[in-house]
Amino acid sequence: MAAALQTINVSKTFTHVKALDAVSIEVEKQSIFGLLGPNGAGKTTLIRIINMITAMDEGQVLLNGHPVTQDDIRHIGYLPEERGLYKKMKVGEQAVYLARLKGLSKQEALKHLKVWFEKFEITSWWNKKVEELSKGMQQKVQFIVTVLHNPKLLIFDEPFSGFDPINVNILKEEILKLRDEGATIIFSTHNMASVEELCDHIALINNSKLILSGEIHDIKQRFKSNIFEVVYRSPKDLLLDKPAFEVIERQNKNGERLAKIRINETANANELLKNVLPQAEVVSFREILPSVNDIFIQEVEKSSNNK
Amino acid sequence: MNKIGLIIQREYLTRVKKKSFIIMSILGPVLIAAMIILPALLSEWSQGEKKRVAVLDETGLFMGKFKNQDNLEFYPVYNDLNSEKETALYQRGDLLLYIPLTQLSLPTKAQLFSTKQPGLNVTVYIKSVMKNVIENEKLKAEGIDPEVIKSAKAQIDLATIRVDESGKEKKSFTEVEVGLAIFAGILIYFFIFMFGAQVLKGVMEEKQNRIVEVIISSVKPFQLMMGKIVGIALVGLTQFMLWILLTGFFLILFQTSAGSDFKESFSTLTEQNQMMSPGTADTTTIDSQKLAMVSEIINSIDLKAMVFSFIFYFLGGYLLYASLFAAIGGAVDHDADTQQFMLPVSIPLIFSVMMSSAIVNQPDSGMAFWLSMIPFTSPVTMMMRIPFGVPYWEIGLSAALLILGFIGTTWLAGKIYRTGILMYGQKVNYAVMWKWLRQRG
Known part of the structure; x- marks a missing residue:
């Protein structure tokens, strides 16, 4: 099965700055793909190239296995990072206009908008002018307009910026729901917590280069450093065999003790447990996987230093 | 509905529903109607009161020379100045004209006593009569x-008669034509700038608040640009039609409400004008003759052709300039940057207005001909000719060139607009625009 979206060696140079250097990503159907990277890495440029807003210098963008065309673009739901609406137009009128530009009939637009406005509890805004709304409120309207025509591919550039935590959660739920209903979703973000919760795949771009990509679970496995956390009850600290096990952090609270232990290549988790069990009552035992945040910082710093 | 239609609809409706549009649509005709009505009305007010003038003529030369006018009545008095001042001026509240006796020369000095400021029509009439005598x-x-x-003395009535190709003769009236020519030229200039500026503003608004990225993912840049240009053109046409209809409506309304008073004051106004021009001509002009002349003047101008050519040259000139304005709006990031591009674009238009007096003086000169052929100046110049x-x-050649012209500028503008509208933070100059123009695809 062809990927929903594929970029092959996409490159772009602005006047003197290399914005993208042979970036290849692959987005599976009905998955959520997170595009990460520090500011100015080239995320938005990539998104704009996919949307054919910016022309690429080299490379290819394939949609379901075929080179992307202007007609395909009309079926993509795209929420740009810098978003605007006509300030003097009324919210409802504007939503209907944008929906009709996407090809919905007036009746369809009204029907779908009613559902979404109720879902987001903003029905009372219908006759307000956009300039009367706060920035976050405007973004809700824009999100609705983006997903209204049920596009198969959704691209959100920084969808959570400007939202309060409650609305971020509402948005996350809707994004997950959209995926479950069959949509493929790409979003760029700095919000790492949302990446962990939502993404099936991620790609990390730094300085115009793709430095990491893959399934989020695989990546975490790849970056794990064999650290386990043991919470136990015992009057005294654990004594472990060296050099197989190395305690890197100890805590003691509420009568429970916690130790973070790195296991060296020669040993494994079972041996660690064998070591622990005679000494203490184990409350919990788990492997600590690196957070996306940790991986992000580690990799970005590494690639920047290599330069 | 197709997408460009949707864009046109939005551009049109949001503008027509604006308060400023409604105000302009009503205010414009009111002003135009006022320009026509007010002079007549003013003269009526100034003559509303009947003035009586006592004439104390010590020379006896002017006996019976002052004829009663519509609002002016003369009567002779014979006492000395001081007692007449008492009776005529203070008691009756009339004006007192005193012509003192002179010993050697003919009297060339007189005094007009009045408790209030005498109207211009009074002094002008007295002067002209005295001068004649x-x-x-x-x-x-x-x-x-x-x-x-x-x-x-001979009064020369030079009728200019234009002979067209078929040999048909037609009396022409140069003054009326000059007025109409200048008015039409300026109106075209005004309309092109006013609605061209709206295109510029609209494009910049879309670029600045970045809604353009959302819309470009639904429609082609060219569709968005053309939708905006056509939508605003329709707004302009609507405004023009409203102006014509409402001006006519106001004039009719005024005429029926003011009724015969208006016509009367209108005719006295024209009579007065003749009186003021130093007294060569016979002042007794017959109204009906005048009316016949007015209707002849109106008939001599092909109003229908004027309106149609106005609409054509407005649309052609507007499309030509609006697409350039759209390109500018698409290329720049900030209002301040528009200036450097606006000026070179508007120079031909301003130039054609500056040349208006030369064109009106010699509508068939070589310059007038060429200016009315070049698409950038032809809308204003041709309307004046x-x-x-x-x-x-x-006309046919000029129209064809104008159509070619706006197809050309629209094509150019489309290329600049397409690239510029999505380009932020780049310092735009002519070299950059040239690069965008040559970009393919």
């Missing part, structure tokens, strides 16, 4: 019969 007296003193002079009559082949 004194001139006649001087002629007599030299032994020349004023009647001889009068018969020797049309009231004087322009051969059909010239």
Whole structure:
């Protein structure tokens, strides 16, 4: 099965700055793909190239296995990072206009908008002018307009910026729901917590280069450093065999003790447990996987230093 | 509905529903109607009161020379100045004209006493009568019969008659044509700028608040640009039609409500104008003759052709300039940056207005011909020439060139707009635009 979206060696140079250097990503159907990277890495440029807003210098963008065309673009739901609406137009009128530009009939637009406005509890805004709304409120309207025509591919550039935590959660739920209903979703973000919760795949771009990509679970496995956390009850600290096990952090609270232990290549988790069990009552035992945040910082710093 | 139609609809409706549009649509015709009505109305007000003038003529030369006018009545008095001041001026509240006796020369000085400021029509009339009388007296003193002079005076009525190709003759009226030519030219200039500026503003608004990225993912940049240009053109046409209809409506409304009063004051106004022009012509003009002339003037101008050519040249000129304005709006990031591009684009238009007096003086000169052929100046210049009559082949050629012109600028503008509208933070100059122009795809 062809990927929903594929970029092959996409490159772009602005006047003197290399914005993208042979970036290849692959987005599976009905998955959520997170595009990460520090500011100015080239995320938005990539998104704009996919949307054919910016022309690429080299490379290819394939949609379901075929080179992307202007007609395909009309079926993509795209929420740009810098978003605007006509300030003097009324919210409802504007939503209907944008929906009709996407090809919905007036009746369809009204029907779908009613559902979404109720879902987001903003029905009372219908006759307000956009300039009367706060920035976050405007973004809700824009999100609705983006997903209204049920596009198969959704691209959100920084969808959570400007939202309060409650609305971020509402948005996350809707994004997950959209995926479950069959949509493929790409979003760029700095919000790492949302990446962990939502993404099936991620790609990390730094300085115009793709430095990491893959399934989020695989990546975490790849970056794990064999650290386990043991919470136990015992009057005294654990004594472990060296050099197989190395305690890197100890805590003691509420009568429970916690130790973070790195296991060296020669040993494994079972041996660690064998070591622990005679000494203490184990409350919990788990492997600590690196957070996306940790991986992000580690990799970005590494690639920047290599330069 | 197709997408460009949707864009046109939005551009049109949001503008037509604006308060400023509604105000302009009503205010414009009110002002135009006022320009037509007010002079007549003012003269009526100024003459509303009947004034009586007591004439104390010590010379006796002017007996019976002052004729009663519509709002002016003359009567002779014979007492001395002080007692007449008492009776005529203070008691009756009339004006007092005092012509003192002179010993040697003819009287050329007089005094007009008044408790209030006398109207201009009063002083002008008195002066013109006195001048006539004194001139006649001087002629007599030299032994020349004023009647001889009068018969020797000739009033030249030069009728300019235009002969068209088929040999049909038509009386033309240059003054009316000049007025109409300048008015039409300026109106075209005004409309092109006003609605061209709206295109510029609209494009910049879309670029600045970045809604353009959302819309470009639904429609082609060219569709968005054309939708905006056509939508605003329709707004302009609507405004023009409203102006014509409402001006006519206001004029009719005024005429029916003011009724015969208006016509009367209108005719006295024209009579007065003749009186003010130093007294050569006979002041007794017959109203009906005048009316016939007015209707002849109106008939001599092909109003229908004027309106149609106005609409054509407005649309052509507007499309030409609006697409350039759209390109500018798409290329720049900030309002301040528009200036450097606006000026070179608007220079031809401003130039054609600056040349208006030269064109009106010689509507068939080589310069007028070429200016009315070049698409950038032809809308204003051709509108100025049309009231004087322009051969059909010239109009046809100019129209064809204008159509080619706006197709050309729209094509150019489309290329600049397409790239510029999505480009932020780049310092735009002509070299950059040239690069965008040559970009393919």
